[in-house]
Amino acid sequence: MEVLFLAQHYGVQEALGAILDVSEETEKYFSDDFIQANLDDIAKAAEGDADAIDRLRASLAEEIIIQISTENNLTEDVKNQVLSQVHELQSQIPDID
Numbered sequence: 059m060e061v062l063f064l065a066q067h068y069g070v071q072e073a074l075g076a077i078l079d080v081s082e083e084t085e086k087y088f089s090d091d092f093i094q095a096n097l098d099d100i101a102k103a104a105e106g107d108a109d110a111i112d113r114l115r116a117s118l119a120e121e122i123i124i125q126i127s128t129e130n131n132l133t134e135d136v137k138n139q140v141l142s143q144v145h146e147l148q149s150q151i152p153d154i155d
Contacts, residue, residue: 077103078114084122092121120146 063130070093075085077100095098096117102110120141 074100074114078118079109080118084118087122087125089120089121089125092117116148119148 065100069086071088072082074088074093075082097113098111099107099114103114123137123140123144126132127140
C-alpha cells in the first residue's frame with residue numbers, strides 16, 4: 059500500500075485509517091499531534107511492518123482515551139485509571155506470529 063498515493067487521493071487521516079483498518083468515525087482521532095508523534099511508525103506501517111501497525115494501534119487507543127477524557131471533562135485520575143486498564147489489557151494480548 060503506497061501511503062503517498064493514499065494521502066494524495068484521500069487525505070492523511072483516511073490513508074492512516076486504511077492502513078490501520080479502522081472506521082471513518084475513528085479517523086477523527088488522528089490529530090496533527092498524533093500524526094507528528096508517530097511519523098516513523100506510520101512510514102513503517104505503510105510498508106507493511108506489523109510491529110509498527112501494532113504500536114500505532116496502541117498509540118491510537120491512548121489518543122482516543124485522552125481526547126474523550128478532554129471532551130468530557132474527566133478528571134486526570136479517571137483518565138489515568140482508564141489508560142492503566144488499557145495498558146494492562148494490551149499487555150495480556152499475546153504476540154501472534
